[in-house]
Amino acid sequence: MAQPSRLLVGFAGVAVVANAMALVTPQESFAASKAADTGRMGAALSDAVSQRERDMAAQRSKLEMRERAVKASEARLAGQVDEARNSAPDVAAAGADEVKPDxxxxxxxxxxxxxxxxxxxxxxxxxxxxxxxxxxxxxxxxxxxxxxxxxxxxxxxxxxxxxxxxxxxxxxxxxxxxxxxxxxxxxxxxxx
Known part of the structure; x- marks a missing residue:
């Protein structure tokens, strides 16, 4: 059987030391460090969610502004169409003889x-x-x-x-x- 390489022996030694430290360390401090990590992660998630909500609110306000602009344009166009309809009979009566197809x-x-x-x-x-x-x-x-x-x-x-x-x-x-x-x-x- 071949001897294990030095690198493999080194990794095995590091793994043994890490496992020994995990067993020796009290469970309470492990739970506290995990809670601290969750707190940082929770804060980051909370910040990300609030940023996303701000972005959505800004987009919503932009969309509402565009919608108001579209409604104003529609109203303006409707007024122009009504005006054109009202003036069309006058123009048609005045220039009926002069109208030639182009x-x-x-x-x-x-x-x-x-x-x-x-x-x-x-x-x-x-x-x-x-x-x-x-x-x-x-x-x-x-x-x-x-x-x-x-x-x-x-x-x-x-x-x-x-x-x-x-x-x-x-x-x-x-x-x-x-x-x-x-x-x-x-x-x-x-x-x-």
Whole structure:
């Protein structure tokens, strides 16, 4: 049989001494030390519980404050809804003729934005000036500029005036005929 190691013998010796001390020590002092430990543990638990209660009370007050804010917001919204309902018949009666759905203009704007400007411009020119301006307002500025650069100058001017909120005045047919005759006549002379 092998001899036990020195480390094992050392631990056994320490265990014997500890057990001997436990037997010699009176039970009363052991109970007193245990009560002292329970007192410290009890105090720590008591502190932890009171801290937890304070935290819960703070959270409860925050929740109550949020609830009051939500109720105030609901009351404010209800007042705004009532006000809007009361004013809606007045607005509907006053602007019944002027109300136009925006959805077709939005869809047209998306369609023209997807087209190539050179192909969109001739079609866009033939639209009514009101439709042109409504659609152009809903398109991105860069796309509108590209389409306008491919439009005839007269159509681009009309659209620019409509977008600026100015009255669009059609040029008189006699002025247009004179201008076009001057352009074609001048071009033929310079070519000879």
């Amino acid at each position: 959805v077709p203009y939005d869809r047209l704007a998306n369609i023209y934005q997807r087209m190539k400007p050179a192909r969109a411009a001739p079609i866009f020119e033939k639209l009514d000036i009101e439709v042109q301006s409504q659609v152009a307002r809903r398109m991105r500025d860069q796309v509108t500029a590209q389409i306008m650069s491919n439009m005839s100058p007269a159509a681009a001017v009309k659209l620019s005036m409509a977008l600026a909120g100015r009255k669009v005045v059609d040029a008189r047919p006699t002025e247009l005929a004179a201008k076009s005759a001057g352009k074609s006549g001048g071009g033929a002379r310079s070519g000879r």
